[in-house]
Amino acid sequence: MTTTPVPPSLIAAPPGHHYTDPEVFRQEQERIVESMWFCAVHSADPDKPGVFRTVRVGRGNVVVARTRTGALRAFLNVCRHCGARLCLEESGEVRRAFRCPYHAWTYDLDGKLTAAPDLTRMPDVDRVEYGLVGAALREWLGYAWVCLAPEPPSFEETVVGAAERLGDPAAIEHHGTEELAPGRRITYDVKANRKLLAENFVECCHCATIRPGPADVPPEFAEGYAAQCHAGHGAGFGEDVKGFTVDGSEGFGRLPEVAADQDRRYHAITVKPTVFVDLVPDHVIPHRVFPLAEDRTVVECDWLHAPEVVASGADVPKSVELFHRVNSQDFEACERTRPAMSSRAYRRGGVLVPTEHHIGSFHEWLLGSPGVGPRRGAGGSRA
Ligand code: FES
Structure with a gap:
């Protein structure tokens, strides 16, 4: 195990016990989940x-x-x-x-x-x-x-004003999300620490390797190229892709408040500490994360469509299936990672490569929250 300093191209991730220690989990529950919105x-x-x-x-x-x-x-x-x-x-x-x-x-x-x-x-x-x-x-x-x-705390500052990353945060307003209706809900019971899920959500390096099937709806998924999403304009759909569906077939048209230049784009927004929102032209997919234990996290995921689409009984499963597969792949990866958090090989934690450096600010925020673990070392597209 290396004991040399982390080279400048890398950022140190938190040590393994931050993902396994019940006391760290308890502190995060108290200082973050129970204190914030x-x-x-x-x-x-x-x-x-x-x-x-x-x-x-x-x-x-x-x-x-x-x-x-x-x-x-x-x-x-x-x-x-x-x-x-x-x-x-x-x-x-x-x-x-x-x-x-x-x-x-x-x-x-x-x-x-x-x-x-x-x-x-x-x-x-x-x-x-x-x-x-x-x-x-x-x-x-x-x-x-x-x-x-x-x-x-101020709702405007810590929730509305804190929506960030992986696309234009204003996109969350431009989809008229509050007018949409839940067409489908899937609840995932994931045997992993919620921080593993959060980190997975905000990086796309894994997209090229664990995305059989829906990877190329936005080609950037398949390329693992999250940087474009970080630039704020969202990830564009592939040329032959008609809609954000599992087979790239037609979706349900553009929601009324979505601008024409966003018609074929995917955005992913995080609202700390427990909300991740995916936005595409015809629907919105909020993920609400419920941390239950240091090694167990429930995610309630809604597929929100225009009320008339839901009322019509239209075939939403193709929309649902795409991100259900993404969720299943990602949560499985998180579950595979969990046991290694208590390995001697991960005692000092892992590292963030340059395309993951933005995750360092999440760790900084997390470790900087009063009472949550010791501060050590440094330390969004979901796709
Ligand atoms: S009425 Fe006694 S605990 Fe509720």
Whole structure:
């Protein structure tokens, strides 16, 4: 194992234990996932009053529900009596209130305590004060973003303003994403640390080697040539490619807000810490990452199309199949990499070659987050 300094053409990646150590993972959950805004659910998932979804955010669990007025609210999924989990299911619907399955404390859709055994004998209990604890919630791109921190950071600065890399960040606005409808959702349960997924997403050196099949829709995938994407104009489709589909066949036309010069381009945007968005002229594919353990990450991936396309029952599988294959290939690569993180050969970490140097800023950001691991060494196209 080399002990010489890293040559100037390379940047040191974090040591292997940053991908395997439960304590590093815990620190990242606390200092990053639980402190920043987290893209929790598609706004249409709770589609009417009383419908809810529960979401794991870091070490916490949040209920996102639609109230009687139609607004979305987020609450910590913790009963105020003895701390039992209030909603046990991943999704569901209540008529008027959440009833704790332990001792039946009951909360309305705004979180106010409305009923409990012997509540009349406790007239001094303030029903709002002893209601569910709320979490901050904002909607953007058609998703509900929540923040567990008592004083959330600026949404505009840390989410909207932080969308970056691998294409024009403004592309995320130009696709009218909030108007699109989920045509398909696939959930991936990946046995790898979430940082391996993030690094994979923002480099394309692997594209030439692990992309059998859909590699040449943008030829830059096959060439592993991510640099053009980094330049900000996105990756162009191949000459014979009609649409961003698994066989290059026709897609669904250009979304109304996509400019003509973006008609045949692919963009990939990251929104730290857990969101990666792929944008093509006729659909958008947000990936929401849920870090569950140092060696397990769930990714919920939506294929968003124009509502009329989804309503028509059109053949979206060809669009879905392309990126489903990309995801499957990439996540398999991440799972193959995971065991090596605890190898003696990786004790000091790997290196970033020049076309990967931009990943160094992700590592810098990660290691620079207060309380996340020791700072050592230095240290987006998904394709
Ligand atoms: S813990 Fe919920 S009612 Fe007791």
